[in-house]
Amino acid sequence: MMAETHNNRGFDANGPARPDATDPCTSNRKYQKERHGTVRSRRTPRARLALFDGRPAFSDALHVGRPNMPDSAAYLARIETMLQSGWLSNGGPMVREFETTVARISGAKHCVATCNGTLALELAIGALGLSGEVIVPSFTFVATVHALTRMGLTPVFCDIDPATHCLDPRQVEGAITAKTSGILAVTLWGNPCDEVELRRLADQHGLSLLFDSAHAFGCDLGRSSGARLCELEVYSFHATKCIQALEGGAIVTDDDELAERLRQMVNFGFSGEDRVDLLGTNAKMNEAAAAMGLCSIEQRRRIFHQNRENHLTYRAGVKHLPGISMAAKPLGERHNYQYVVLDFDAEAAGLSRDQFIAALRAENILARRYFYPGVHRMAPYRDRPDSLRHSLAETERVARRTLVMPSGLSVTRQDVYRICDTMGAILNRAGDVAATLPDGDPRLPPVL
Numbered sequence: 001m002m003a004e005t006h007n008n009r010g011f012d013a014n015g016p017a018r019p020d021a022t023d024p025c026t027s028n029r030k031y032q033k034e035r036h037g038t039v040r041s042r043r044t045p046r047a048r049l050a051l052f053d054g055r056p057a058f059s060d061a062l063h064v065g066r067p068n069m070p071d072s073a074a075y076l077a078r079i080e081t082m083l084q085s086g087w088l089s090n091g092g093p094m095v096r097e098f099e100t101t102v103a104r105i106s107g108a109k110h111c112v113a114t115c116n117g118t119l120a121l122e123l124a125i126g127a128l129g130l131s132g133e134v135i136v137p138s139f140t141f142v143a144t145v146h147a148l149t150r151m152g153l154t155p156v157f158c159d160i161d162p163a164t165h166c167l168d169p170r171q172v173e174g175a176i177t178a179k180t181s182g183i184l185a186v187t188l189w190g191n192p193c194d195e196v197e198l199r200r201l202a203d204q205h206g207l208s209l210l211f212d213s214a215h216a217f218g219c220d221l222g223r224s225s226g227a228r229l230c231e232l233e234v235y236s237f238h239a240t241k242c243i244q245a246l247e248g249g250a251i252v253t254d255d256d257e258l259a260e261r262l263r264q265m266v267n268f269g270f271s272g273e274d275r276v277d278l279l280g281t282n283a284k285m286n287e288a289a290a291a292m293g294l295c296s297i298e299q300r301r302r303i304f305h306q307n308r309e310n311h312l313t314y315r316a317g318v319k320h321l322p323g324i325s326m327a328a329k330p331l332g333e334r335h336n337y338q339y340v341v342l343d344f345d346a347e348a349a350g351l352s353r354d355q356f357i358a359a360l361r362a363e364n365i366l367a368r369r370y371f372y373p374g375v376h377r378m379a380p381y382r383d384r385p386d387s388l389r390h391s392l393a394e395t396e397r398v399a400r401r402t403l404v405m406p407s408g409l410s411v412t413r414q415d416v417y418r419i420c421d422t423m424g425a426i427l428n429r430a431g432d433v434a435a436t437l438p439d440g441d442p443r444l445p446p447v448l
């Protein structure tokens with residue numbers, strides 16, 4: 001099945017972002033002009049910082065993951081329809097419409113909606129009958145790995161490709177043992193893994209391949225042919241995701257049998273009235289969540305467009321900031337641009353990443369350190385010597401350097417200009433900021 005297509009100008013399926021002469025944000029000269037109304041040879045950074053008793057750059061906090069709210073009239077109309085229908089859960093009409101819509105947009109034959117992405121992962125792992133060890137990145141949200149552990153499997157951490165922040169297939173190959181039954185790859189930030197190579201490895205060693213695509217709804221993941229090479233792929237529609245269903249998830253697949261098994265598993269294992277054929281659970285999406293999901297999907301173009309504008313504005317805005325660059329650039333023809341991921345070089349910047357984050361937070365810019373410190377450093381994994389069976393050098397390096405910036409519908413392009421100005425002002429006073437925030441200062445995010 002072919003996924004929905006629309007071409008986002010400016011990003012190349014095979015490489016880093018290419019400049020687009022028609023985009024007002026991709027040229028720094030144009031950026032300056034739009035930012036200041038005139039072309040300036042030098043930026044004029046904000047003179048005062050909140051850290052030194054200036055006023056914060058924003059009176060209200062800007063978040064990473066602030067929900068993109070739907071049109072409230074559209075949502076209330078769907079809720080009214082739900083109330084009239086007599087269906088609140090158990091595969092009602094809104095959930096069925098949600099599943100059909102998600103399957104169509106992601107180019108999959110089947111979609112099974114769930115109450116969240118974490119249970120969707122657990123069900124996907126169960127449906128594939130995985131056992132023993134499963135290869136997984138440590139640079140991900142902890143739910144990816146917890147899902148394996150809660151299903152009785154041993155996660156084997158594998159390092160990432162620093163360019164995409166996704167699993168590095170060369171490292172995967174070295175981590176396969178006689179006990180390995182699957183590869184759980186994460187399409188982090190909505191970026192493609194090397195799907196062709198991972199499929200080749202999986203076939204060669206008789207492994208299952210599944211994707212945690214919690215970040216990737218609406219992204220084509222570089223599948224130019226439209227083909228999905230993994231058996232199962234999981235989305236999250238949590239409130240903080242760019243397309244949200246309050247809480248929600250979905251599993252998509254082209255495999256009829258797997259889809260049928262998942263349909264039973266999501267509903268206690270029922271295959272008919274009074275008949276249970278396998279071990280299931282209650283992971284059903286409810287109608288109110290599906291109603292929100294559908295409203296959110298209906299405005300996806302607006303959301304992706306705003307995210308993309310913000311992305312490009314950040315890109316132009318950080319271009320000349322010392323120590324800061326865009327990381328894990330969005331790849332593929334179609335992307336949701338949800339995450340604005342920065343690489344922070346402390347040496348070039350003159351202060352640590354965490355000091356920089358603390359200074360931003362004083363300005364009400366709530367940047368985040370996703371996915372610090374890496375799952376292998378979290379309980380229960382940090383106490384298992386096996387967690388460091390393979391080198392996680394890139395994971396460690398990226399986790400120390402990455403920060404994610406606010407974006408989404410609640411952040412305007414003007415906000416991003418101001419954020420970039422503020423970043424510039426902090427860097428201009430890097431030495432003072434570093435001295436004001438020594439190790440152990442309570443304003444710093446904790447070292448883990």
Ligand code: T4K
Pocket residue numbers: 063064065066067116117118119140141143144186212214215236237238239240248249366
């Ligand atoms: N795999 C991956 C790769 C994932 O990233 C995730 C989830 C999963 C699997 C599991 O899918 P789910 O089971 O969650 O469907 C968030 C989300 O809770 C989580 O869904 C997400 N990944 C993860 C990356 O981020 P936090 O810890 O960032 O949420 P929190 O409470 O700090 O909220 C973020 C910001 O948004 C805050 O500044 C507050 C604001 N906010 C949040 C909510 C929920 C609001 O303003 N309104 C709200 O309703 O985890």
